[in-house]
Amino acid sequence: MKAILFAAAAATALALAACGGGEPATPVEPTPAADAAPVTPEPVAVAAAPTGPVAMPEPTDIAAYMKARHENYEMLGKNMKVLQDNFKSETPDMAAATAAAVNVKAFADAMGAWFPAGTGPDSGIESEAKANIWTDRATFDAALTKLQAESVKLVAATDAAAFKAQFPPTGGSCKNCHDTFREEKKDQ
């Protein structure tokens, strides 16, 4: 019986460590409120809020252009992270989510112009952009149109329930394009 008590204690400790250990680090969740009514979340300035797209340079310096494009996608990822964290939260910070949604829409509207000729794998520069972006442009543009449509709906989804319903199809439209046009990271 001693062993079983010890094991139970150990497993409970494991469970508590896994759960309780992380709580204070939660960036978006305010103190859990029992009621489901939207509460004004305390502004927790863990990191600066991500921005919209940065203007792309002229594609004269291909390497610099591709780097700027990569950084823009990183920033888009940070906005998606804010949205996803709020999507997972029981009390999403809708001000932060809507700001990020507005940014995502700005990315969706801008990125169609980010793939001029010569900035793909033929540049010889390491990139996750696949050659079919340039050879199958119609499909690429259709995928982009889908993202634009979903991001418009996401911006409009200003209450928590609508936001939670609209976030998955928005992410789905990212995946829809990535599955076809984005190279999987290769093992070094």
Place this chain on the structure above:
Amino acid sequence: MNAPTPSRQKVWDIPTRLVHWGLVICIGLSWWAVENKRMDIHYWSGLVVLGLLAFRIYWGFAGPETARFASFIKGPRAVFGYVGKLFRPDYRASFGHNPLGALSVMALLLAVAVQVGLGLFASDTSYVSSGPLSNLVDYETSEDITDLHEDFFNVLLIVIGLHLAAIVFYLVVKRINLVSPMISGSRKAENVEGPPTGIAPISWVRLGIGVVLAAGVVWLIAR
């Protein structure tokens, strides 16, 4: 008393075998799912791995003799002693994990724990799916953890490879089939250590506590 000597020695209880084959299936399924862009399956399969692991850790304290860490984890002296007698004519198979194999078991459990632990905080590039705790870390950390989760799979494969190599070694060199007892639970009771009948029946209460604990750990993390 002339009771007939039992011809089979029970070495692995049903929960231990289920955990073993459950890990085989779920690790394989997780790999298949990620290769086929089925992150929904990967997510649930990973959570099952987490539950199996939590149960196995508990069972390492509450399970029958051959499942208990305290009974099979031995010091360097026992490990070297075991290696020394491996090729002696009076070699007898260990009851459950041998002292060298115990190191492999711990390496496997640790590697699976690291891999599943990293997965909890990982995230895919499309933000369609992510580990259940990815919201506790920032963008860069989640990205780094995702890379580690991908890379560490190779470490897991190496440990699994060693495990499989050992099984082949025992089968070919020692003529001992280790796979069959992991399926049936028992082995021929000749040239073996431990009690001839093997492990005692498991306690249903202890099993029930373990199942609740494992499910609780998964629920706390995934809710």
